[in-house]
Amino acid sequence: xxRSSEFDLIRDCFSTGYPAASDLLLGIGDDCSLIxxxxxMELAQSIDTQVAGxxxxxxxxxxxxxxRALRCATSDLAAMGAVPQGFHLxxxxxxxxxxxLRDLAAGLRLTANTLNMPLLGGDTTYxxxxxITIAVQGWLPRGLGLRRDAARPGQDIWLxxxxxxxxxxxxxxxxxxxxxxxxxxxxxxxxVHLSFGHLLLSLATTAIDISDGLIQxxxxxxxxxxxxxxxDAEKIPTAVNGEHPRWHECLTGGDDYQLLFTAPADARERxxxxxLTAGLRECRIVGNVTAGDADVCVHKNNxxxxxxxxxxxxxxx
Numbered sequence: 001x002x003r004s005s006e007f008d009l010i011r012d013c014f015s016t017g018y019p020a021a022s023d024l025l026l027g028i029g030d031d032c033s034l035i036x037x038x039x040x041m042e043l044a045q046s047i048d049t050q051v052a053g054x055x056x057x058x059x060x061x062x063x064x065x066x067x068r069a070l071r072c073a074t075s076d077l078a079a080m081g082a083v084p085q086g087f088h089l090x091x092x093x094x095x096x097x098x099x100x101l102r103d104l105a106a107g108l109r110l111t112a113n114t115l116n117m118p119l120l121g122g123d124t125t126y127x128x129x130x131x132i133t134i135a136v137q138g139w140l141p142r143g144l145g146l147r148r149d150a151a152r153p154g155q156d157i158w159l160x161x162x163x164x165x166x167x168x169x170x171x172x173x174x175x176x177x178x179x180x181x182x183x184x185x186x187x188x189x190x191x192v193h194l195s196f197g198h199l200l201l202s203l204a205t206t207a208i209d210i211s212d213g214l215i216q217x218x219x220x221x222x223x224x225x226x227x228x229x230x231x232d233a234e235k236i237p238t239a240v241n242g243e244h245p246r247w248h249e250c251l252t253g254g255d256d257y258q259l260l261f262t263a264p265a266d267a268r269e270r271x272x273x274x275x276l277t278a279g280l281r282e283c284r285i286v287g288n289v290t291a292g293d294a295d296v297c298v299h300k301n302n303x304x305x306x307x308x309x310x311x312x313x314x315x316x317x
Contacts, residue, residue, distance in 0.1 A: 082145070144202075153291040155289045167254060209259055209260075212311040
């Protein structure tokens, strides 16, 4: 059964069941959301769009892809060290059947409650391809955001956990988009390191979430900071060991949403303690920062590795 209007859809699927935001004055149902900013805080904002057939299988269960989209978007807040304030949702729907919308909304609500992300408002339209756009925002103490331009020579490079699980399971997900188990969890349910990212505010100098590939995203920090980021491949926790024929995809595949961050050497013990508290058993130092022209160097057994591609990009020349 199709709903008669956009407003019926909003009322039935997106108006209730989400976490409450104490700083929200006006939310769903008006032209804008109104929010009261806390004193001495900065607002971190990010937006992420996912398109059927590009970012997820077009025939995947709507609840899985809605939850995944919110996790992927919220990971940017973790990389900045922000505490979530809420999100706006823009949907382009190619299916308005009741079962589809209920499953999509249920998956979104479940994830929103898991991440403590209030839904602040949004927009719905009809189009040829299902498209989910999520704008997230969160609060930061003034001047403490984990930008990409503060890595300095002598600092350590850390990684919160394994990379490669999502890339290596993608073929299986494409063959059976309904599969939702432990093996497909790295793709459909990536862990969002919100609490750990916030703990890093007083310890790390830069951070980034690994969405497009470890090497490519590491290069963003190298370029912004004007340094060389040296990665030791033998120290990087990967979904398969270094002898596996697809091991290199762990470093270039993306969709991991682990945090890669830099920090001074005197922060090591405090970072290890925070990681232990957060249950990050594989959070470890995977390299170091040195002076030089902006670059990423990956070594394995003392040999420099060369990759034909470093990560995922939408537009290639």
